[in-house]
Amino acid sequence: MGTVTMSNPNVLDHLNNPSPRTLGRSPLEWLERLQKPTVVHVAGCDRSRTRAMATLLHGNEPSGLFALHRWLQEQHTPEVNMLFLLGGVYPAKIPPAFSFRQLPEGLDLNRCFKEPFQSEEGAIAEAMLAELHKAQPECLLDVHNTSGTGPAFAVTITNDAEHQALTSLYTDRLITTDLRLGALMEYSEQEVPTVTIECGGAQDDQAHHLAYEGLVRYTSRADVLSLEKAEWDVAVLRNPIRVELAPEATIEYRLEPSGQADLTFPPDIEHRNFGIVSPDEPLGWVGKKGLSILTAISHNRTGNLEQVLRVRGGQIYPAQAIKAFMITTNPVIAKSDCLFYAVKATGEPIF
Numbered sequence: 001m002g003t004v005t006m007s008n009p010n011v012l013d014h015l016n017n018p019s020p021r022t023l024g025r026s027p028l029e030w031l032e033r034l035q036k037p038t039v040v041h042v043a044g045c046d047r048s049r050t051r052a053m054a055t056l057l058h059g060n061e062p063s064g065l066f067a068l069h070r071w072l073q074e075q076h077t078p079e080v081n082m083l084f085l086l087g088g089v090y091p092a093k094i095p096p097a098f099s100f101r102q103l104p105e106g107l108d109l110n111r112c113f114k115e116p117f118q119s120e121e122g123a124i125a126e127a128m129l130a131e132l133h134k135a136q137p138e139c140l141l142d143v144h145n146t147s148g149t150g151p152a153f154a155v156t157i158t159n160d161a162e163h164q165a166l167t168s169l170y171t172d173r174l175i176t177t178d179l180r181l182g183a184l185m186e187y188s189e190q191e192v193p194t195v196t197i198e199c200g201g202a203q204d205d206q207a208h209h210l211a212y213e214g215l216v217r218y219t220s221r222a223d224v225l226s227l228e229k230a231e232w233d234v235a236v237l238r239n240p241i242r243v244e245l246a247p248e249a250t251i252e253y254r255l256e257p258s259g260q261a262d263l264t265f266p267p268d269i270e271h272r273n274f275g276i277v278s279p280d281e282p283l284g285w286v287g288k289k290g291l292s293i294l295t296a297i298s299h300n301r302t303g304n305l306e307q308v309l310r311v312r313g314g315q316i317y318p319a320q321a322i323k324a325f326m327i328t329t330n331p332v333i334a335k336s337d338c339l340f341y342a343v344k345a346t347g348e349p350i351f
């Protein structure tokens with residue numbers, strides 16, 4: 001972040017130790033009052049240290065903001081100074097609130113944490129990085145929601161004791177990836193241990209609750225970077241592959257295939273999330289095109305799908321014991337993003 005100190009000072013608003021009155025009675029009221037991406041500073045018991053948390057980088061992922069609103073309303077004094085960065089205020093404010101990931105004509109803010117910072121979102125990203133550089137926090141969390149429902153997990157680009165300890169404040173699953181997208185965690189990692197927290201679905205009360213509980217742990221502990229103090233043992237999943245569906249392929253979620261679709265998954269396939277699926281457990285059904293409608297991609301190349309899945313009697317089975325996650329039952333996401341991610345049952349990459 002060394003070069004990122006000349007950002008425009010008018011890009012962000014600042015709130016210092018906000019009182020309950022300035023926050024509104026609900027997160028929605030607070031959002032109405034926010035005019036720009038906002039930095040919230042809260043003084044801690046130990047004023048020599050700071051921890052940072054970014055959230056709402058995606059305007060339709062409100063758990064972190066809900067948690068922060070509640071936590072600020074309760075007027076806690078954190079163990080150390082806290083720096084909160086609320087990124088996607090503009091998309092979040094578009095009615096109905098918290099429904100737009102990014103502005104309709106805008107860019108995904110969490111892909112803009114890289115040079116040359118030229119777009120409007122790039123300017124926000126650059127200003128956020130400048131705030132982090134100025135505050136020199138000991139660590140940074142970036143709190144998100146997933147698009148479907150499903151359990152919480154963390155994502156990092158580094159796997160060491162500090163990252164596992166931070167992860168354990170929220171969840172016992174850590175995905176590490178060599179994929180680079182221009183996300184906040186990639187840029188900030190150069191200066192400070194950074195963990196992205198996916199709290200679970202944007203509509204899940206459980207996700208909102210976890211975001212709050214995690215925030216209380218993050219702000220109230222003297223030490224959040226030692227593994228001895230960790231809340232849970234963390235299972236690490238390295239470099240998952242993405243299994244993608246061909247754009248022209250059709251998918252159905254049914255208990256039995258209708259014969260019309262190229263791929264059929266049972267409606268409760270989401271229950272497979274993070275569980276181990278053995279080679280004798282069927283995942284779903286393929287149509288006449290077989291597995292040709294699917295592609296398996298690692299962070300840097302297309303791999304051999306036969307290492308992941310195979311077909312017996314029209315049914316799809318894992319080719320080896322796998323752990324799959326972010327399985328979606330939303331056909332739009334299945335087609336536009338990916339069907340699921342997977343690693344070996346051991347947590348190691350499939351390829």
Ligand SMILES: [Zn+2]
Binds near residue numbers: 058061144
């Ligand atoms: Zn997100």
